[in-house]
Amino acid sequence: MPCTDDSPERIAAEARRALEICNACQYCNGYCALFRALKSRRQVGRADMLFLANLCHSCRSCYHACQYAPPHAFAVNLPKSLSLVRQDSYRDHAWPPVLRGRLRYSGRAVVVAALLAVAGLSLAAFLAVPPETLFGQHAGPGAFYRVVPWEIMAGLAGIAMLWSLLAIGFSVAAFWRSMGPAPANVPLLPVLRETLRDAATLRNLGGGGAGCDGRDGGLSQARRRCHHALFYGVALCFTATGVATLYDHLLGWQAPYPLFSLPVLLGSLGGAGMIAGTTGLALLKRRADPGPVAASVTGADYALLVLLFLTAASGFALLGLRDTAAMGPALLVHLGIVLGLFATLPYGKFLHAPFRVAALLRAAMERQAEARDRPRA
Amino acid sequence: MTSAPRDCDVLVIGGGNAGLCAAISARRSGAAVTLLESAPKALRGGNARHSRNFRVMHDGPTPWLQGRYPAQDYWSDLEAVTDGAADEGLARLLIAESAGIVDWMGGNGVRFQSGADDALPYSRKTAFFLGGGKALVNALYATAEALGITIHYDSEACALHAKDGLPSVTVRHPKAMRVIRTRAVVVASGGFQADRGWLRDRWGDVADRFVIRGTPHATGAMLKALLEDGAQPVGTAGHCHMVAVDSRSPGFDAGIVTRLDGIAHGIVVDRDGRRFADEGSHTGPTRFSAWGDRVARCPGAVAFSIFDSAIETRFRPSIFPAVRADGIGELAVQLGIDPAALEATVTGFNAAIGGDGSAMAIQPPKTRLATPIRVPPFGAYPMRAGVTSTCLGVRVDGQARVLREDGRAMEGVFAAGVIMAPNILGRGYLAGSAMSIGAVFGRIAGREAAAYALH
Structure with a gap:
């Protein structure tokens, strides 16, 4: 069959x-x-x-x-x-459980949600912000907040992120239970060390050292490298946001920050990684041997890649346009995409990351339990 | 050397491990090489597709091998399984040259698994290639293509004309027949186990019940052609390397997964419901092959492994579901065995079990792992003999030249792999040794064929 x-x-x-x-x-x-x-x-x-x-x-x-x-x-x-x-x-x-069995992972919904977020945010801005502000040139600290007030920006982002974290957390907890009882009393430190190593290095995407198999049996580590670029790119962008939050709250320095400031440098490096990673993964996906690929899962794969690419690309657009009259619209687009990304994380391909870490953790626990129970020679 | 036009310097017949090694070795020696593979590309590689490891001599630990496996140990192992029938000169050559297989394969793109990988069984004697035989085959084909070897798939050599020292081969392809003329030919086309008629000649009608574990393309056409041309036979036409497999196994190419793991734990009966061998005689790695020959010689070449639900937990299940019933009689009916006979066998066996885990007070005795069969539901796996390869080949010398009955070499004709393995493994088998013979004699045959063609 x-x-x-x-x-x-x-x-x-x-x-x-x-x-x-x-x-x-x-x-x-x-x-x-x-x-x-x-x-x-x-x-x-x-x-x-x-x-x-x-x-x-x-x-x-x-x-x-x-x-x-x-x-x-x-x-x-x-x-x-x-x-x-x-x-x-x-x-x-x-999560919430009412969605179980109902979601479709075609990927279209994810992209539509992100576009809706951009459209909704833009509409709200057109209604609430005077055109001369929205399409005006702004400079100096607090420039962004003249278009979208800080409370609204932080509030929307906070709500989307919190929802996302909650939904993902509950999903992973339910998945952990579905994997059955975990081995008891295994040494925690080696388990965490192994899980962290496996997640950070993607050892299991390495084909036992030979690399993933591409079309016609050619071996390469390209997918692993692209995934690293994407993953560490996202991590750098989060770090940039974290540093910016510290600047704002502890030091009272308001965005936008100069080109050679830590948040902009980290964010640019991260954004470049995301663009390289998503582009590379999408190209590899297009060129891949269709044999081992299920057509019904690729839609969700592309959707996440598209959103991550757009997040980074719109971030660079904002950086490039921030001294011009286009800053307001660019900010709305970037913010909308980021909100759309966060809101849809628990309902798309992104779940592969926490689920896989959970499975890696489980595998490390089993290995440690096995090593513990193995009779010593 | 004549200047008659030739299509290639070296023609290799067979695209399994030995053929690939011969082709690569001949190409690296400077020859223009063509390789014929009778399978389509997706199923290329002969029985090497189903292989796992090389048996290699080594005098100390390497990244791929633990401990040491000195030449003398290798020779003793070969002598023991072949009852001294191995050609000692060729066997010593195999052992010496096996030491270089891993490096040579590595240089041609094949990856090996770390010998310390605890996902593998401990082995000081064999090196495991990463991903198994098909990964090896893929790597060697990629190397062969990169070296400029011409590869023809779906191309079966059906006639060999070797008499005048300038061999030519008739090749059948779905689209056309053609003749390829060459200066030297390496025959690496395996055994004849896929030729049911030939098997029947030796085994009778029960051969129809044999499962062929490897490629359906091992028809022995080239073996027959060489023998008819006067090549000296070696080995035994009536002997096969066999293991016991689940009888629901596909007729060809099921490889390793239809082997039955737990035969030693229960009892084995023939179609008349009678035990016929000591199930406890082999509990280690030899347990698979021990049962191949036993099942092949049963009435109708079928047998049944019988167990209960307590015994069943001690071995890995078949990939096919067990036949189950709440009573031994019912189980017998499902298996097509006389219920009274099977009930009598089980009752007698249970009564004969002593306190030491053996059942000696019965014929045949069960010397180890004897446990009563009494916890329902009862289960059974139907068994057949699964043929890995046949044990008839052509005699070769240390340059892999095919020898005639009078001991002279056939001009320009070389052999490697299973077609000449019976020089060493006329009977008996050692894990990983057939792959080593293919690699070692494939390299030699390729090199020598190139030298012959280019001299």
Whole structure:
């Protein structure tokens, strides 16, 4: 039975079939942590499958190395099967619970929400801000806040972020419970160290050191590098925002900050990373072998990449235009996109990040429990 | 050397591990090389697709191998499994040259797993390639293409004309037949296990029940052609490397995953419901191959592994669901066995179990892991013999030249891999040794064929 994008039951049954064949084979156990976690399971229940699906980084090395991949009669396609389970796992753990099973991960909704945020914010600004202010030239400290008052900017961003954090937190907590009981009494420090290492280095996207498999078996670390650029780019942008908040509250220095200030430098470096990372990932996605990819998950992938790209690009536009009359509209667009991004984080592809960290944590706990229980030679 | 026009210097027949090594080695020796692979691109690589490791000699730990595996240990292991039938000169050559396989493969794009990786079983004797055989095959094809080797997929060599020292080969492709003329040919086309008729000649009608674990393209056409041309046979036509597999396994290419893991824990009965061998005789890595031959020689070449729900937790399940029933009689009915016979066998077995985990008071005894079968539901896996490869080949010398009955070499004809492995593994098998033979003699054959073609 080939892998099809179908009902949750079919998706789960197909993934279980593939995992059972993989467990009998285990040739891929040098590629990532999944195969080792699989090996300790005699059978694959629903909790195991959720865990394993989110542990998979979709590097696809196993697909290209698979003696049972199509056109073999077994038609094993582990990355594709698990990506479908993963997508169902985001939907089944959405918060608030009323959304569970109802969300569609086409990606269109995410992009539409961001555009609506831009439109809503712009409309409100047109109604509330006099045109000569909105389209005026502003300079010096507090320039942004003359277009959008600080209270409104911070309030909107705060609400969106808080909602996002809450929803993601509840989703991850529900997902953690769905993975079944965690091993008890494992040493915390090594577990956290391993999880942090795995999340920070994306070791499991490295194809066991050989790199992800691209089209026709060419190996490269390009996807891993692009993901690093994106992830660390976002981290730098958050750091920039944090530094700016300190400047404002502790030192009373109001944005915009000069070109060679810490917030602008960090934000620019982060934004460049985001643009490079999102562009690179999108290009790699377009060029990738379609074999191990489920068409129904790529929409959500592109949507997140588009929003992150637009966030960074609109940030640079604002930086470039801030001394001109276009500053007001540029600010509204950037702010709207950032709000749209935050509001939709819990309902799209972004969930892969916290879910995967949870799965990495679980895998590290299992490894530590195994090491603890292993008889000493 | 004649100046007659040739399509290539070296023609390699077979795109598995041995053929790829031969092609790369010949190309690196300066020859223009063409490689024929009878499978389509997606299923290329012969039985190497299903392989996992190389058995290599080494005198100290390396990043890929723990401990040491000295030449003498390698030789003792080979001698033990082959009952001394191995050609000692070739075996010693294999052992010496095996030491260089990992580096050579690494230089041609193949990646290995760290020997200390605890996801792997501890092994001082074999090096595991990362991702298994298909990853190795992909890497070698990528290297072959980059070196400018001409590769023809879907291209089966169906006739070999070697008599005058300027070989030519008739090639069948879905679109056309053609003849390729070459200066030297390396035959690396494997065994004949995919030729059901040939198997039947040796095993009778039960051969129809054998599962072929590897490629459906191992038809032995080139083996037959060489033998008809006067090549000296080695090995045993009636012997196969076999393991016991779940009988629901696909007829070809199921590789490793349909092997049955837990045979030693329960009992095994034939289609008449009778036990016929000591299930506890092999509990280590040899347990798979021990049962291949036993099942092949059962009436109808089928057998059944029987267990209860307590025993079942001690081994890994088959990828196919167990046949289950609440009573032994019902289970027998589902398996097509006489219920009274199976009930009598189980009752007799249970009664014969002593306190030390063996059942000696019964014929045949079960020497280890004897546990009563009494906790329902009961389960069973139907078993068949799964053939890895046949054990008939052509004699070669240390330059991988194919030898005639009189000991002279056939001009310009070389062999590597399973087609000549019976020089060393005429019977018996060691994990990772067939891949090592393919790599070592593939390299030698490629180098020597290039030297012959270019001299």
